[in-house]
Structure formats: structure tokens, C-alpha cells
Amino acid sequence: MIQINKNITALKESATLKINQEVKQLRNIGKEVFHFGFGQSPFPIHQSIVKALTDNATCNHYLPTNGLPALKNSISLFLSKHQNITYDADSIFIGPGSKEFLYQIILLLEGVFLIPQASWVSYLPQILSKGAKHQIIPTAFKNNYKLEAQSLKKYCEIHKQVQKTLILNSPNNPTGAVYNDDELKAIANVCKAYQVIVLSDEIYSQINFTNNCAPSIAKYYPENTLVFGGLSKVFSAGGYRLGFVAIPKSLDELYNPLQALISETFSSVSAPIQYAAVKAFNFDKDVKNYVTDSTVILKGIAKYIYDELTENNIICTKPQGAFYMLIDFENYRKALSNLKINNASDLTTYLLANHNIALLPGSDFYFNEETLTCRLATVDFDGEKVYCAFKMSPIIDAEFIKQHTPNIYKGLIVLNTFLNHLK
Numbered sequence: 406m407i408q409i410n411k412n413i414t415a416l417k418e419s420a421t422l423k424i425n426q427e428v429k430q431l432r433n434i435g436k437e438v439f440h441f442g443f444g445q446s447p448f449p450i451h452q453s454i455v456k457a458l459t460d461n462a463t464c465n466h467y468l469p470t471n472g473l474p475a476l477k478n479s480i481s482l483f484l485s486k487h488q489n490i491t492y493d494a495d496s497i498f499i500g501p502g503s504k505e506f507l508y509q510i511i512l513l514l515e516g517v518f519l520i521p522q523a524s525w526v527s528y529l530p531q532i533l534s535k536g537a538k539h540q541i542i543p544t545a546f547k548n549n550y551k552l553e554a555q556s557l558k559k560y561c562e563i564h565k566q567v568q569k570t571l572i573l574n575s576p577n578n579p580t581g582a583v584y585n586d587d588e589l590k591a592i593a594n595v596c597k598a599y600q601v602i603v604l605s606d607e608i609y610s611q612i613n614f615t616n617n618c619a620p621s622i623a624k625y626y627p628e629n630t631l632v633f634g635g636l637s638k639v640f641s642a643g644g645y646r647l648g649f650v651a652i653p654k655s656l657d658e659l660y661n662p663l664q665a666l667i668s669e670t671f672s673s674v675s676a677p678i679q680y681a682a683v684k685a686f687n688f689d690k691d692v693k694n695y696v697t698d699s700t701v702i703l704k705g706i707a708k709y710i711y712d713e714l715t716e717n718n719i720i721c722t723k724p725q726g727a728f729y730m731l732i733d734f735e736n737y738r739k740a741l742s743n744l745k746i747n748n749a750s751d752l753t754t755y756l757l758a759n760h761n762i763a764l765l766p767g768s769d770f771y772f773n774e775e776t777l778t779c780r781l782a783t784v785d786f787d788g789e790k791v792y793c794a795f796k797m798s799p800i801i802d803a804e805f806i807k808q809h810t811p812n813i814y815k816g817l818i819v820l821n822t823f824l825n826h827l828k
């Protein structure tokens with residue numbers, strides 16, 4: 406028997422990637438599946454970014470460990486122009502996805518990690534994999550499951566001595582919620598008072614349904630906020646695997662250890678991808694308009710889903726950005742228990758097995774096992790076709806959904822029919 410690090414053997418495969426594999430397998434054997442389980446951008450990569458990639462396909466040399474200078478520059482400008490935050494080029498590091506950088510920064514920081522309830526599935530496994538301590542901070546539906554400054558303060562007040570790192574994500578996966586400036590200011594004030602380090606996961610920043618970008622806590626607490634972003638969501642290029650972390654000068658103690666870690670692990674991100682990313686982050690008018698149109702489409706589809714489900718007595722978080730919402734079947738608890746469904750895991754297993762509907766249970770996002778809360782992803786459609794249809798006629802109504810996002814349309818009918826039978 407070989408000995409394996411127990412922190413790692415205790416982990417299970419990422420729930421989001423697992424459900425995607427399961428759905429792929431079902432589709433491969435010819436099953437029609439309504440895939441509300443996985444949040445990948447459905448839109449094609451803008452062709453100018455693809456061109457920059459192919460133009461640079463012959464670049465076969467290693468780039469500097471912390472990234473291509475031109476890319477660090479263009480991200481720095483992008484952050485100031487399109488995310489309203491200031492980070493110099495030399496405070497930006499380039500890595501193979503923001504997920505990898507979240508992991509490396511978690512590895513570097515000592516102390517306890519604070520995760521608001523209703524956060525992304527991978528934060529906790531990353532923390533557990535190094536055997537670190539964590540605390541889930543409770544949140545409430547009435548606030549769209551956003552962290553409230555008071556709840557953070559309550560924890561900080563009784564844990565003054567230990568170094569604390571808060572992981573904050575807006576626009577949020579799994580709720581679709583976006584923090585407003587006042588909420589961020591209030592959280593920043595608590596963080597300032599208790600010297601909390603903030604890992605601000607802004608991977609969905611421009612996929613915000615009200616303004617061009619979601620507000621960042623870095624505006625109110627620049628000295629202790631690390632910002633994470635990348636190509637995966639805004640630029641529809643998850644498979645390119647490129648992300649960044651911006652670390653303020655006031656935390657420059659992190660620069661050398663991070664650079665050492667990069668040099669001893671992935672060395673540097675693929676050179677052609679970095680050149681393509683320069684094009685993306687330059688955010689020329691055509692790329693910017695494409696992101697804006699895609700976001701309007703996502704907003705229209707999320708609104709349709711929200712309206713359909715709330716009409717049928719499902720409690721939903723209000724989608725304000727990203728690709729998700731939380732949906733709660735609590736109003737059907739009694740009827741569901743007759744089917745021996747008593748929690749969200751039972752429910753998601755039942756819905757996939759019996760109605761080909763893929764959702765994820767809220768327990769993957771730090772909810773109690775007993776709740777009937779599930780995460781719904783809103784992106785099971787052909788982005789290219791939907792984008793063309795939208796350019797011809799930009800009204801996203803029931804007819805548009807029926808015609809251009811048939812999986813979503815049908816999936817909701819199947820789900821609502823199931824619920825109507827329960828009544």
C-alpha cells in the first residue's frame with residue numbers, strides 16, 4: 406500500500422466538472438438532457454482573439470514566470486479602464502486559470518480562510534488540501550445570500566489574533582448576485598478594522614446585468630485586496646486556461662514566494678495563449694461590444710428562467726450577473742417527502758434519473774445538507790446561434806427562448822410539469 410496525503414484523498418472530484426461529465430455521457434448514449442448543471446460560457450471566442458492565437462502559434466519559447474510584460478500591461482490598463490481599480494503591471498501575475506492562482510495564494514497564506522455561505526465549490530477543497538482552517542460565514546436569502554458586514558464583524562470580533570483571509574466573489578457563483586458599492590464599503594470597513602486580507606474573485610466582472618462591470622472591493626480596500634480574473638468567463642475562453650492575480654504593492658511580501666512557486670510548478674503559461682490574451686484585455690471596441698451583447702443575452706435568459714420558476718412557487722435568488730441562480734424547492738417539501746426526497750442531493754439525483762434535468766445541490770455551495778436549495782446554471786444553449794438571432798432581433802421573450810434556447814425552454818416545461826404533478 407502506498408501512502409497518500411490524506412488531505413487530498415479526502416477530496417472528491419469537483420462537483421461542477423463531475424456533473425458535466427455525467428451529462429456528456431448521457432448525451433453520448435442519445436439521452437436528451439436539460440443541462441442546468443454547468444456554468445461554461447456558451448459563446449464562441451471573439452474571432453480577433455482566435456486570430457491573435459493562431460498568429461502566435463510559432464512562439465515556442467518559455468515566457469517570464471510572472472507573465473508576458475505586454476499582457477501584464479494590458480491587464481493593468483483593463484483593470485483601471487473597465488473595472489475601476491488600480492494595479493500596476495508589475496503587480497500582476499499570469500497563470501493557467503484563476504483557479505490555480507487561488508490555490509497558490511491559499512497555499513502561501515497562513516491563518517484561517519473565511520467563506521461566505523453560497524460560494525464557489527472549489528474554495529473549500531483548495532483550503533482543505535493544505536490542511537488549513539476555514540469558517541463558513543452565514544448569509545441570508547433576503548440579502549440574495551450576500552455576505553453582510555455585521556456577520557463578518559461578529560466572527561472577527563471573537564477571532565482577533567489569527568490572520569484572516571476572506572474569499573469574496575462578485576458577480577457570484579452560485580447565486581448570480583452582485584455586491585453594490587455600499588455593501589462593499591461596509592465589508593471593507595470591517596476588513597480594515599480587523600486587517601482581513603481579501604481574495605476578490607472577479608472572474609465574472611463584466612458579466613454584470615446593470616452596469617459595464619461589477620463594483621470591486623479593491624476600490625475601498627486596495628491595500629489588502631488581491632483581485633483574480635481571467636479569460637474564462639468574460640472572454641468565453643475557459644479552455645485557454647489563462648488567469649491572473651493582481652497583488653497590491655502593500656502586500657509585496659507575496660511577490661517573491663509566489664514567483665518561486667510559479668517557477669517550481671507551471672513555469673509560465675503557454676506563450677501563444679498569452680499573446681492572444683493581450684488582444685482580449687486590450688478590450689477593443691469590437692470585443693467590448695461582443696461582451697456587452699453576450700451579457701444582455703444572458704440577462705434576458707436569466708430573467709425568463711427566474712420568472713418561470715417564481716411563478717411556479719420556486720424561491721429564486723435574483724440574477725444580477727454571471728451564469729447562475731439558486732433555486733429553492735422548500736415550498737414543495739411535503740410533496741417531495743412522499744417521493745422520499747428530503748434534501749437537495751436526493752432531489753438532484755431524482756431529477757437527473759427520472760426527468761433528465763441536471764442541477765447541483767446547494768450542499769456543494771456550503772448549504773446545509775437538509776435544504777432543498779439547488780444551483781441552476783443558465784447557459785445550456787448554442788451561443789453562436791443565439792448571438793446571431795439576437796443581432797437580427799434583440800427582444801428576448803418567450804418566443805425567442807422557445808426558438809433559440811430549446812433546451813432551456815423544454816427543461817423548464819419538464820421541471821414545471823413535475824412540480825405541477827406534486828401539487
Ligand SMILES: Cc1ncc(COP(=O)(O)O)c(C=O)c1O
Pocket residue numbers: 444501502503504505525574577578606608634635636637643646647648
Ligand atoms: C467563481 C469562480 N471562480 C473561479 C473560477 C475559475 O476560473 P478559471 O477558469 O480562471 O480557473 C470559476 C470557474 O468556474 C468560478 O466560477
